[in-house]
Amino acid sequence: MEYGKSLKDTIADSIREDIILCTLKPGERLVEPKLSERFGISRTPIREAFRQLEGEGFIKIIPRKGAIVTEITPKDVDDLYLIAAKLEGLAAYLSAPYITPEDIAVMSRKNTELEKLQGQVVSRDYSFINNSFHAIFINKCQNERLIRILYSLSRQFDRFRNLAMTMTDKVDAAVLDHQSIIDAFGAKDAKLVEDLVYNHVLQSGERLKKLLLSKKS
Incomplete structure (x- = not known):
């Protein structure tokens, strides 16, 4: 113990x-x-x-x-991903002034690692790299309470993502989203990066919801 x-x-x-x-x-x-x-x-x-x-x-x-x-329903996905989209978007907005060229270089390397997985079924390698990408700006948001809330949600997220791995989801969609997020951080455009992260997380939820619905049909 x-x-x-x-x-x-x-x-x-x-x-x-x-x-x-x-x-x-x-x-x-x-x-x-x-x-x-x-x-x-x-x-x-x-x-x-x-x-x-x-x-x-x-x-x-x-x-x-x-x-x-507990079962994971499409409503569960909607609820969790809406919360996460709002909070991660806020974290991205708050972190934008503090993201350094070194941070951007690390995010770019992470996205390159994801590119190598394109065309493959979602794997635990994908989840680890994806989580590492998001952690860079979450940890730079200068708001410890927000960081704690997001990490408390991460266990539920991991469960949802691992469920997707047992289905047939692909990793391709995240790479282009991540590159747009990297570019917005590079431009120090806080509002744009907030919107991009918000939409990116919501779209991830939509893909998982479609997988759940297709499994039931």
């Missing part, structure tokens, strides 16, 4: 990671006896972890049925 973490937090972290990586899939039931055996503990801290994960939106506890991994 990680030093300083409670047993409940350690269990919640492990289950959350399984959900984010889609090892535990939407609609799958979490069986207390199996988890108790897996972690070698009583059911009490498992139930405490369940309550924490329910509060975070990863599972739903149904009376007489137990804990079930």
Whole structure:
């Protein structure tokens, strides 16, 4: 167990990671006896972890049925990506005066790495590079509260993106968007970069929503 973490937090972290990586899939039931055996503990801290994960939106506890991994619906995608688009757009706007030529060079390198993945199905490599690209301007926004909020959303985002990996999404669309964002940062055009990031995040949500709808049809 990680030093300083409670047993409940350690269990919640492990289950959350399984959900984010889609090892535990939407609609799958979490069986207390199996988890108790897996972690070698009583059911009490498992139930405490369940309550924490329910509060975070990863599972739903149904009376007489137990804990079930929450489904991701098109409405969930709309809600989360709208929030993220607004907040990331704001972070981009605030960071524009502080983005250095070195930051722009790093963003360009990240986008070149994404270009090499063009035509491929979305992968964890894509998610890592994409997250690194966005982190550059988020971390430069000079607003610690906004940074914390965005990183608290990132776990849900990772789950949504990993779900897309199990479908057939392609990485091509992000590269052109990123280049426009890089150019706007280079021009120190805060309003333009805010609009570009806002639209980029919303379009990412639209692509995921289409994948979800196509899977159901």
